[in-house]
Structure formats: C-alpha cells, structure tokens
Amino acid sequence: MEQARTLQEPGRALDLAGANRYGQQLFLANMQFQRPRTPRLKDEPPQAGPKNFTPLSWRQMPLLEVDPDPEVVRARALAADSDLLRYCQDVVRDHAKKYGWGKEQRNKVRRSLRLLQVLQDTPGAKINASDVLQLPRYGGSINSTLDVLAAAGLLIDDRKPLIDRYFAGKTATLPAPMLAELKIWLEVMLNGSTTPPRQRSRDPQTARIHILGAAPIVQAWAAAGHQSLAEITPEQVRASLPAGGSRRNFAEYGLRSLFTVLKARKLIFINPTRGMRVTPVNRSVPLPLDTGAIREALNSPDPAIALAVALVAFHALTSKELLDLTLTDIVDGRLTLGDRVIPLAGPVRVRLAAWLDHRVSTWPGSINPHLFVSRRSAPRVIPVGRQFPWFRTKLRPQALREDRILQEILATGGDIRRICDLFGISVSSALRYGATVGHPDLAEGHGWTLRTPDSM
Structure with missing residues (x-):
C-alpha cells in the first residue's frame, strides 16, 4: 500500500x-x-505560512547512523514542504527586511531550511545547531540559517565552545584518571568556584594559554607511564620545563594553575610547583617598520584597509579597539574611546569618508552598528573577525601600533607622561618604549630616519 x-x-x-x-x-x-509537493517555480512567491508553530516535544532516535548521499539530499530538498518550513518563510522575510538582506541571501536561507527538513530525524522538531554546521556539504549556508532559526525559536544550540574543543584535542590520548583531573581544573577555570577555596572564573583565552603551556608536558608524563598527576614530583616538574623563552613561561603558569586547583580540591597530596618562581620573559625592543610598506597600505584601493591602517598609524589604536568601534564613536571628526577624545588627523578623515561611502553603496540596508563590516557581518550586528582587514596586507596591527608609539617617544625625547596620555597606555608599557631613546640602532645615520605622521 x-x-x-x-x-x-x-x-x-x-x-x-x-x-x-x-x-x-x-x-x-x-x-x-508526506507526499513530495511539486517544486515551486523560481519567480513564484512563497506561500504564506501558519502564524504559529509548535515544534514536537519528542524526538525520533535514528535506527542506523548513515551519512546521507548529498545528491539525494539536494534532490529531495527541492520538493521539501512542512508546517515548519512554511512558518519559517515569514520569519525569513521579516528577518531579511530588518537586517537588509538581498534576494540571493534570502533564497540561500530558504534552500538551507529545506535541506535541514530532509536531514531531520524527527520532522517538525527543533533543529540542532550541530546539524546546521553540516550544511556546506550539501550546498547550504550556516550563519544566516542559524540567525533565522534562533529568531523563530526553533534552534537548539548544542555547539561546543572553542575552549572545550581545544581542550579535547590536547587531552584525547591521556589516561582516564589524568583526564578527569584536568577536566576538574578546566571546570574551575571557566566557571570559578563558590565553595572554599573560592576562585573567580577566568577568561577562556587564559585557560587556552595554560593548556598550551602545560599540555605537552602532561602528555610526556602520560607517555612515561604516569596515570595520575598525583604521582608527579617537584623534580619531575623542573626537569620537564622548556629551556627558556615564552614556552617556559607559559608552561610554568599553566602547571602552577593546574596543581594549585588540584591541591585545593584535595586531588593530589602535594603541590609540586609550590615555591617555584616564574621565569621572567625578556621584553623585546620595539622596532620601526618600513615607511614604504605603511605608505602603500595607506593608499590601498581597498577602503577598509586604508582606514584601518590610518587609524593605527596615526592614532595607535589596538586591534580590539578597531573591532569594537561603532559608527556613533566618531562625531564631528572626533573619536571617543572610553575617557579619551581623539581629534582625527586629516588623512584619517579622508579615508573615513571613503570607507563610509563604500559601506553605504555596498550594504545599503545594513543595521550593523560597528564601523567596520564585512560580507559576513554586514547582514548581522556582530563585529568583523580579528584578521579583518589585515589578512589582505603585509602589516600587523600590533607592529604598526608599536611603530607609531616609537615615533612619538623618540620625537619627544622620551616623554613618558606624554605617550601615556596620548595613547592610553600604562607607565610600565611606556617605559618599554622609553628605553629605546638613545639606542644606537635607532639613531639617524644607521638606516633609519625619524618621521612624523604628516610625512606619510
């Protein structure tokens, strides 16, 4: 039948x-x-969907785990239809109108939703974010689809944080007792502890640096036959540390954090890092960049590159400050950064006007409040990625910022107070630049010439 x-x-x-x-x-x-429906013609308007949709409260577990054939999935998606899809049609339309999406992006999201309908084990249930991440294999899009599902209230965000995936990759081969100890440490690092001894949560990036430093050493102990960190002695800790440099510094901080948490939780008998001093890292001397490379980037035909380089080269903004800049931070040629108000240099204003014209003409409907937007961030309200737009240049923002501060400290004869006020840096950071005054390699006649922002 x-x-x-x-x-x-x-x-x-x-x-x-x-x-x-x-x-x-x-x-x-x-x-x-469900009988497959006749595919809708390209120019045919989408059918109006139901005003309300209640997803299923139960889920059908798959009988067999089989990777679908991409060609079959794409073919079935052309005829996919359900109450969930019809409900999402209105959500897509409203979301696209609010965030200024074009027709192509709307159609990509609709196609992605049909692909998800075919891939669902339980049609009519909420959709896991992990399933959306598989869409590129079938020709679907990820980010815009996630936004629509979240707006529709149909998304189950089961994505693992980046720090969890990084931790899993570094500890996959460890013995079970050692892995359990490391998981307890990571839990305390990320979420803190409200029971004595109390501890505040740490930034995931801090935990990542600790894992980076400690993971190779812990892996070596596991390879040597150790099953638990309770077996590690102070002598073994000192013998396993790298010879020097930043790798030794990262390892010392990582191991101290790890063993301190385990000792506080009474999972080890002694803290083998107790009393161990952290090796100071030698500070590098800031060096000037090639003027020709900076001038080339300032005159880049890409308005985003030209503006980003100008803001750093003239006003020494950090990479994070660039990402966080919003359109309302700049008023009447003045940039507001916290308590600082910076009058923008003339070359910066010219490049700012060029970028704003490019932004309006490229993404006229974007409501993203950030100054810098990209093809990925313009349809949303998120900032651009950390590498935007630097991945298209030969410069790096930190090196360019150091070059600008170095020029200022040498031009003022080592005025620490001036660069602290001008660039919003601490006294200890300013002293690092002040130490370059009188350096023989930075003297004129040794292949380097002092320049001012106006000379660029």
Whole structure:
C-alpha cells in the first residue's frame, strides 16, 4: 500500500499490482509520510505560512547512523514542504527586511531550511545547531540559517565552545584518571568556584594559554607511564620545563594553575610547583617598520584597509579597539574611546569618508552598528573577525601600533607622561618604549630616519 502511494500519479487511483510488480519496499509501521509537493517555480512567491508553530516535544532516535548521499539530499530538498518550513518563510522575510538582506541571501536561507527538513530525524522538531554546521556539504549556508532559526525559536544550540574543543584535542590520548583531573581544573577555570577555596572564573583565552603551556608536558608524563598527576614530583616538574623563552613561561603558569586547583580540591597530596618562581620573559625592543610598506597600505584601493591602517598609524589604536568601534564613536571628526577624545588627523578623515561611502553603496540596508563590516557581518550586528582587514596586507596591527608609539617617544625625547596620555597606555608599557631613546640602532645615520605622521 505505501509503495503504491509513493508511485501514485496525481489524479489516478492506486495501482497495487503495478507498484509491486518488480518487488516490494518495506516500510516501518505508523511512521509519518508526506507526499513530495511539486517544486515551486523560481519567480513564484512563497506561500504564506501558519502564524504559529509548535515544534514536537519528542524526538525520533535514528535506527542506523548513515551519512546521507548529498545528491539525494539536494534532490529531495527541492520538493521539501512542512508546517515548519512554511512558518519559517515569514520569519525569513521579516528577518531579511530588518537586517537588509538581498534576494540571493534570502533564497540561500530558504534552500538551507529545506535541506535541514530532509536531514531531520524527527520532522517538525527543533533543529540542532550541530546539524546546521553540516550544511556546506550539501550546498547550504550556516550563519544566516542559524540567525533565522534562533529568531523563530526553533534552534537548539548544542555547539561546543572553542575552549572545550581545544581542550579535547590536547587531552584525547591521556589516561582516564589524568583526564578527569584536568577536566576538574578546566571546570574551575571557566566557571570559578563558590565553595572554599573560592576562585573567580577566568577568561577562556587564559585557560587556552595554560593548556598550551602545560599540555605537552602532561602528555610526556602520560607517555612515561604516569596515570595520575598525583604521582608527579617537584623534580619531575623542573626537569620537564622548556629551556627558556615564552614556552617556559607559559608552561610554568599553566602547571602552577593546574596543581594549585588540584591541591585545593584535595586531588593530589602535594603541590609540586609550590615555591617555584616564574621565569621572567625578556621584553623585546620595539622596532620601526618600513615607511614604504605603511605608505602603500595607506593608499590601498581597498577602503577598509586604508582606514584601518590610518587609524593605527596615526592614532595607535589596538586591534580590539578597531573591532569594537561603532559608527556613533566618531562625531564631528572626533573619536571617543572610553575617557579619551581623539581629534582625527586629516588623512584619517579622508579615508573615513571613503570607507563610509563604500559601506553605504555596498550594504545599503545594513543595521550593523560597528564601523567596520564585512560580507559576513554586514547582514548581522556582530563585529568583523580579528584578521579583518589585515589578512589582505603585509602589516600587523600590533607592529604598526608599536611603530607609531616609537615615533612619538623618540620625537619627544622620551616623554613618558606624554605617550601615556596620548595613547592610553600604562607607565610600565611606556617605559618599554622609553628605553629605546638613545639606542644606537635607532639613531639617524644607521638606516633609519625619524618621521612624523604628516610625512606619510
């Protein structure tokens, strides 16, 4: 019967004999079955969806884990239809209108939703974010689809944080007791502890640096036959540290944090890092950049590159400050950064005007409040990535910022107070630049010439 319904032609009765002439397809009883609808024409407007939709509260567990054939999935997606899809049509339209999406992006999201409908184990249930991440394999898009599902209230965000994935990759081969100890440490690092001894949560980036420093050493102990960190002695800790440099510094901080938490939780008998001093890292001497490279980037035909380089080269903004800049931070040629008000240099204003004209003409409907936007961030309200737009240049923002501060400290003869006020840096950071005054390699006549922002 089910096979006959599958092969039934519109307007014709069921042909049981013809459908079973070459064999029978078995079906599981009482399973939901929907007849594929006729694909909608390209220019045909989407059907109005239901005003309300209640997703299923239960989920059908898959009988077998089989990777779908991408070609079959794409073919079935053309005819996919359900109440969930029709409900999402209105959400897509409203979301696109609010964030200034174009027709191409709207169609990509609709196609992605149909792909998800085909891939769902339980049609009509909420959709896992991990399933959305698989869409590129079938020609779908990720970020815009996630935004629509979240707006529709149909998204289950089961994505693992980056720090969890990084931790799992570094500890996958460790013995079970050692891995359990490391998981307890990571839990305390990320979420803190409200029971004595109390501890505040740390930034995930701090935990990542500790893992970076400690993971190679812990892996070496596991390879040597140790099952638990309670077996580690102070002598073994000192013998396993790198010879010097930043790698030794990262390892010392990582191991101290790890063993301090485990000792506080009474998971080890002694703290083998107790009393161990942290090796100071030698500070590098700031060096000037090639003027030609800076001038080339300032005159880049890409308005985003030209503006970003100008803001750093003239006003020494940090990479994070660039990412966080909003359109309302600049008023009447003045940039407000916290308590600082910076009058923008003339070359910066010229490049700012060029970028704003480019932004309006490229993304006229974008409501993103950030100054810098990209193809990925313009349809949303998120900042651009950390590498934007520097991945298209030979410069790095930190090196360019150091070059600008170095020029100022040398031009003023080592005025520490001046660069603290001008660039918003601490006295200890300013002293690092002040130490370059009188350095023989930075004297004129040794291949380097002092320049001012106006000379660029």
